[in-house]
Amino acid sequence: MAYTIATIALFTLLLLSCLLCSSAKSNTRELAIGIDDAKCVTRPRPYCGRSPSPMKFADKRLKQVYPVIQAFKKRITRDPQGVTKTWVGTNICKYKGFYCDAPPDNKSAIALASADFNGFRLAAPTLKGFIDKLPDLALFHANSNNFSGNDIFAELDNLQHYLYEFDVSNNNLAGQFPPAFLMLNNITFLDIRYNQFSGPVPPQIFAKPLDVLFLNNNNFDQFLPENLGSTTALYVTLANNHFSGPIPRSIGQAAPTLLEILFLNNRLSGCLPYEIGYLNRLTLFDAGLNQLTGPIPFSFACLEKIERLNLAGNKFYGAVPELLCLVKSLTNLSLSDNYFTFVGPFCMALVNRGVLDLRNNCVPGLPFQRSALECAEFFFYRFLEHPKFCDHPFWFAYIPCNLTHIWGGERGSGAVTDRPVTAKSPSYAALEKHRT
Ligand SMILES: *[C@@H]1O[C@H](CO)[C@@H](O)[C@H](O)[C@H]1NC(C)=O
Ligand SMILES: *[C@@H]1O[C@H](CO)[C@@H](O)[C@H](O)[C@H]1NC(C)=O
Ligand SMILES: *[C@@H]1O[C@H](CO)[C@@H](O)[C@H](O)[C@H]1NC(C)=O
Ligand SMILES: *[C@@H]1O[C@H](CO)[C@@H](O)[C@H](O)[C@H]1NC(C)=O
Ligand SMILES: *[C@@H]1O[C@H](CO)[C@@H](O)[C@H](O)[C@H]1NC(C)=O
Numbered sequence: 171m172a173y174t175i176a177t178i179a180l181f182t183l184l185l186l187s188c189l190l191c192s193s194a195k196s197n198t199r200e201l202a203i204g205i206d207d208a209k210c211v212t213r214p215r216p217y218c219g220r221s222p223s224p225m226k227f228a229d230k231r232l233k234q235v236y237p238v239i240q241a242f243k244k245r246i247t248r249d250p251q252g253v254t255k256t257w258v259g260t261n262i263c264k265y266k267g268f269y270c271d272a273p274p275d276n277k278s279a280i281a282l283a284s285a286d287f288n289g290f291r292l293a294a295p296t297l298k299g300f301i302d303k304l305p306d307l308a309l310f311h312a313n314s315n316n317f318s319g320n321d322i323f324a325e326l327d328n329l330q331h332y333l334y335e336f337d338v339s340n341n342n343l344a345g346q347f348p349p350a351f352l353m354l355n356n357i358t359f360l361d362i363r364y365n366q367f368s369g370p371v372p373p374q375i376f377a378k379p380l381d382v383l384f385l386n387n388n389n390f391d392q393f394l395p396e397n398l399g400s401t402t403a404l405y406v407t408l409a410n411n412h413f414s415g416p417i418p419r420s421i422g423q424a425a426p427t428l429l430e431i432l433f434l435n436n437r438l439s440g441c442l443p444y445e446i447g448y449l450n451r452l453t454l455f456d457a458g459l460n461q462l463t464g465p466i467p468f469s470f471a472c473l474e475k476i477e478r479l480n481l482a483g484n485k486f487y488g489a490v491p492e493l494l495c496l497v498k499s500l501t502n503l504s505l506s507d508n509y510f511t512f513v514g515p516f517c518m519a520l521v522n523r524g525v526l527d528l529r530n531n532c533v534p535g536l537p538f539q540r541s542a543l544e545c546a547e548f549f550f551y552r553f554l555e556h557p558k559f560c561d562h563p564f565w566f567a568y569i570p571c572n573l574t575h576i577w578g579g580e581r582g583s584g585a586v587t588d589r590p591v592t593a594k595s596p597s598y599a600a601l602e603k604h605r606t
Pocket of ligand 2: 293316342
């Protein structure tokens with residue numbers, strides 16, 4: 171009998187403590203899962219609620235991304251800097267590489283706003299199930315990691331509202347240009363250089379509100395899209411891919427925004443469209459190491475801000491336009507390894523000052539030129555293959571500007587000292603693997 175009473179008493183005690191426990195639970199804020207009452211935690215599990223771990227999140231948005239980050243952590247195969255060791259507990263905002271902020275839709279909430287893994291050298295077989303499950307992400311930077319896979323962004327449309335900077339440069343990502351990027355309405359910075367992406371770049375990307383589009387050092391393989399010029403980007407790098415075809419005439423439409431563009435080392439062919447001359451804010455144009463041909467259009471003299479112009483390593487011929495050599499902002503005009511045959515006095519002055527490089531051309535009397543035979547051969551075959559030379563042979567002489575930047579205006583005549591010191595170029599910096 172005493173034994174039965176003792177059993178009932180014990181049972182009642184346990185029941186009571188569990189009631190206390192659940193009332194404590196319902197009193198804690200909705201965000202807390204589990205129980206943090208010490209009395210209950212010491213009890214055996216079945217008596218003290220279903221969730222034993224004391225997890226409190228500062229915001230329900232953080233609670234939502236917690237399992238996503240933990241699942242990703244399990245998939246990481248390499249972490250030489252031990253970054254993921256800090257990815258423990260509920261204070262996600264303190265994890266190394268993660269940053270919180272108030273999301274635009276609720277200023278009193280706390281959300282995971284950005285992830286910056288630059289240089290962490292993490293390896294994971296895929297990013298799928300991670301970035302596409304972080305709905306409040308605005309910035310994702312992962313330069314110089316070893317993320318791979320080709321299905322990474324299948325469902326990225328979750329992120330279409332806030333994501334505006336996306337950098338996965340210098341990783342091991344492969345496959346086609348991720349179509350999900352086209353659903354990112356507010357993307358302004360897209361950097362996927364130094365991966366193994368292949369196939370075409372969808373033309374729609376040039377209609378996005380981008381400031382920066384870095385596609386260099388992949389295996390993109392495509393006739394350049396006709397609408398290239400609809401881009402609003404300031405910096406565009408297409409260098410070191412397998413792009414082909416001519417530079418589209420639409421490029422002139424990019425005049426309001428375009429500052430630098432790199433076509434360097436592709437398989438571009440055809441003649442330069444005179445519309446390039448509309449780019450009156452352009453400071454850098456690099457189409458070196460392609461199969462481009464024809465003369466340099468006179469319209470290049472309209473590039474009133476141009477500092478660096480590289481056309482080296484192509485099949486250009488004719489005279490170097492004297493008007494171009496009069497553009498005061500030019501600091502580096504690189505025309506080596508072509509078939510130019512003539513330079514006038516203004517261009518000759520640039521050669522002497524080391525601004526214009528004309529080595530390995532066909533200019534009579536200039537040092538370091540191709541042999542006469544090599545030059546003759548080029549012009550002979552050139553004429554056999556393309557008797558018309560360029561499609562619109564007379565456009566090369568069209569000048570779509572009033573040249574006040576050359577002949578004076580308020581700045582007066584061009585003194586040598588007007589030439590600016592060339593600043594560091596974001597596009598050329600993109601030819602380096604690592605972000606500094
Ligand atoms: C904003 O976020 C706070 C904190 O998470 C939450 O309590 C509140 O209900 C949210 N407001 C709206 C309108 O969603
Ligand atoms: C990246 O990972 C691949 C295997 O997935 C490996 O072959 C390669 O060496 C790694 N690269 C670096 C830079 O660690
Ligand atoms: C994102 O873009 C949409 C239009 O596509 C716009 O309505 C919205 O305000 C933008 N959101 C942010 C946070 O800029
Ligand atoms: C000029 O530009 C060419 C081609 O980009 C480059 O190789 C060369 O180093 C530059 N010269 C100077 C003096 O910066
Ligand atoms: C020349 O063109 C520029 C714009 O390109 C314009 O601001 C300027 O007024 C023009 N000058 C003359 C004399 O037409």
